[in-house]
Amino acid sequence: xxxxxxxxxxxxxxxxxxxxxxxxxxxxxxxxxxxxxxxxxxxxxxxxxxxxxxxxxxxxxxxxxxxxxxxxxxxxxxxxxxxxxxxxxxxxxxxxxxxxxxxxxxxxxxxxxxxxxxxxxxxxxxxxxxxxxxxxxxxxxxxxxxxxxxxxxxxxxxxxxxxxxxxxxxxxxxxxxxxxxxxxxxxxxxxxxxxxxxxxxxxxxxxxxxxxxxxxxxxxxxxxxxxxxxxxxxxxxxxxxxxxxxxxxxxxxxxxxxxxxxxxxxxxxxxxxxxxxxxxxxxxxxxxxxxxxxxxxxxxxxxxxxxxxxxxxxxxxxxxxxxxxxxxxxxxxxxxxxxxxxxxxxxxxxxxxxxxxxxxxxxxxxxxxxxxxxxxxxxxxxxxxxxxxxxxxxxxxxxxxxxxxxxxxxxxxxxxxxxxxxxxxxxxxxxxxxxxxx
Numbered sequence: 001x002x003x004x005x006x007x008x009x010x011x012x013x014x015x016x017x018x019x020x021x022x023x024x025x026x027x028x029x030x031x032x033x034x035x036x037x038x039x040x041x042x043x044x045x046x047x048x049x050x051x052x053x054x055x056x057x058x059x060x061x062x063x064x065x066x067x068x069x070x071x072x073x074x075x076x077x078x079x080x081x082x083x084x085x086x087x088x089x090x091x092x093x094x095x096x097x098x099x100x101x102x103x104x105x106x107x108x109x110x111x112x113x114x115x116x117x118x119x120x121x122x123x124x125x126x127x128x129x130x131x132x133x134x135x136x137x138x139x140x141x142x143x144x145x146x147x148x149x150x151x152x153x154x155x156x157x158x159x160x161x162x163x164x165x166x167x168x169x170x171x172x173x174x175x176x177x178x179x180x181x182x183x184x185x186x187x188x189x190x191x192x193x194x195x196x197x198x199x200x201x202x203x204x205x206x207x208x209x210x211x212x213x214x215x216x217x218x219x220x221x222x223x224x225x226x227x228x229x230x231x232x233x234x235x236x237x238x239x240x241x242x243x244x245x246x247x248x249x250x251x252x253x254x255x256x257x258x259x260x261x262x263x264x265x266x267x268x269x270x271x272x273x274x275x276x277x278x279x280x281x282x283x284x285x286x287x288x289x290x291x292x293x294x295x296x297x298x299x300x301x302x303x304x305x306x307x308x309x310x311x312x313x314x315x316x317x318x319x320x321x322x323x324x325x326x327x328x329x330x331x332x333x334x335x336x337x338x339x340x341x342x343x344x345x346x347x348x349x350x351x352x353x354x355x356x357x358x359x360x361x362x363x364x365x366x367x368x369x370x371x372x373x374x375x376x377x378x379x380x381x382x383x384x385x386x387x388x389x390x391x392x393x394x395x396x397x398x399x400x401x402x403x404x405x406x407x408x409x410x411x412x413x414x415x416x417x418x419x420x421x422x423x424x425x426x427x428x429x430x431x432x433x434x435x436x437x438x
Contacts (some may be wrong), residue, residue: 005236008207011219013141014233018226024139025148027195028132028435029155033097034188035125036159037166038102041185042067043291045166045178052175053111065393070122072389077184078127079134079382083375084242086209087135088201090378094131095192098124102186106179124189128387130381137369137377138202139222142434146314149366151404154307154388160300204374204437208240223299243375255282255429256371257380263424264368264384266417267327267360268391273399273414274334274353279400281403283317287346299354306359313359318433321366326363329356334415338408360421367425370432377437423424 042064050060072093082090099229102119108114133149141150166184171175203222206215212235219232248257279290287293304324313322333352339345372380403410 004233005425006233007436008204008215008219008238010201011216011232011235012139012222014228014230015219015223016226016228017141017144018194018228020114020225021139023225024136024199025152027192027199029158030147030195031098031128031192032132032155032189034098034102034150034185035128035194036156037163037185037188038098038125040070040160040163041167041181044170044180044293048170048173048175048177049111049114050095052178053114055111056329059111063115066115066119067122067125067253068118068389068392070124071126072122072386072393074123074126075385075389076126077123077127078380079378079380079385080245082134082378086201086268087131087138087205088199090127091131091135091199092193093422094124094127095189095196096124097121097220097297098128099186099193100124100190102189103183106181106183106186118348119176121186127387129385130378132379133365133369134381135199137203138204138374138437142436144261144315145370146363146433147311147365148321149297149369150307150311150314150362152360153365155305155361156361157300157303157307158346158412159325160303161297164300167293182185193306203235207235207238208374209239210239212237213430225433226339230237234392240375245376245383247376248372249382250389253372255427256294257383259424259426260368260380261387262373262383263323263365263388263421265391266384266421266424267357267364268388269395270414270417270421271357271361272359272392272395273403273410273417277395277400277403279336282346285341287343290346290350299350302351302354303358304408306357307362310359310362314366318431319370320362320428322422323360323363323425324354324365324422327418327425328357330360332423333339333357333417334411334418337400338411360371367432370435371430372438373438 048061049063050057077088078094080179088261097120101117105117105121108117137145137149141244150173170180173180184272196260200218200221201217202220216232216235223230223232283291310322310326330353333349333356368384369377369381399410402413
């Protein structure tokens with residue numbers, strides 16, 4: 001009888017990839033699109049917030065600071081919860097907070113309420129990150145997982161384009177432009193709340209929680225939705241104890257955790273340096289178009305082939321080689337800015353950075369959940385997301401002062417961070433291409 005038992009990975013392969021995974025892809029992608037709009041809306045909403053409440057721009061931008069702090073907390077807390085009580089309930093909690101607080105932000109009566117609501121929205125947005133990617137990874141076979149996870153990240157580019165168009169429309173709302181922006185950016189998440197009721201619990205989590213029969217039923221549902229007539233055999237039970245978050249730094253996982261988390265921090269600081277503070281500096285030097293919505297659309301369109309190449313690379317060359325290649329290309333793109341201040345150099349360098357640095361993010365989101373066991377997968381993603389938010393919060397103190405006084409030096413600093421990120425990825429002690437999730 002025991003000879004008929006199969007692993008969850010074999011069950012996922014038997015169920016196949018089809019309509020079920022495409023539905024997951026759209027549902028998770030819709031919320032990821034909304035999250036991209038929420039994050040990027042900070043700069044577009046701040047001027048009208050300042051006018052509405054009669055405050056300075058730095059005070060208006062504090063809505064973004066609290067949003068990032070909320071994301072940091074949400075990523076860590078919801079990642080841990082997903083490993084303790086299950087992916088599905090945490091998935092629902094995170095997106096409900098994201099959607100409700102996001103839409104409610106549009107109706108904030110005063111600045112205090114707006115700050116509170118943006119903080120709560122950040123918690124929800126941060127919480128969706130570790131759970132969405134963990135969940136998606138656990139419904140895909142090892143030979144196709146990387147490509148799908150990278151392409152899921154491409155919804156960030158779609159969200160960028162949507163926000164640029166929305167910002168152009170919101171201009172006609174005058175001082176209340178931020179209300180329209182926050183309301184519309186919450187709508188995809190609201191739709192996601194309804195759609196996520198149809199997502200079952202992860203079969204990997206169920207099987208590791210001693211619920212092999214329920215895990216098998218989920219896999220049978222996947223097969224049925226995919227149009228397969230196969231019957232999923234009974235699964236090999238795998239009981240696994242809950243682990244402390246400190247287990248991420250156990251002897252077995254310490255090297256990969258340190259390498260990955262360092263890479264997340266360095267890449268995050270470089271990302272905000274390139275796409276937030278560099279455009280501010282260049283716009284003051286006569287390149288004002290770099291902060292316009294039209295140029296934002298161009299940057300997002302360039303990101304799409306970057307995601308496509310990254311999706312191809314993680315399966316063809318592996319996760320680590322793809323990440324290292326894109327990081328070194330990004331470092332080279334940073335140094336190109338130092339060649340001059342002509343429009344061709346500035347635009348060319350920015351387009352290269354958008355192509356390569358978003359390719360980095362796509363591969364990084366695919367790589368990270370694969371290197372941790374099921375009992376720590378969401379925790380590892382949550383920790384990575386929290387570290388990335390630290391990077392965003394520290395970027396103003398690290399990059400902005402250097403860029404203001406020593407522009408060329410700041411380019412070398414950003415480039416060095418990206419090279420250091422490549423070294424950090426190289427130090428990770430596992431390559432996860434075709435790796436069965438354990």
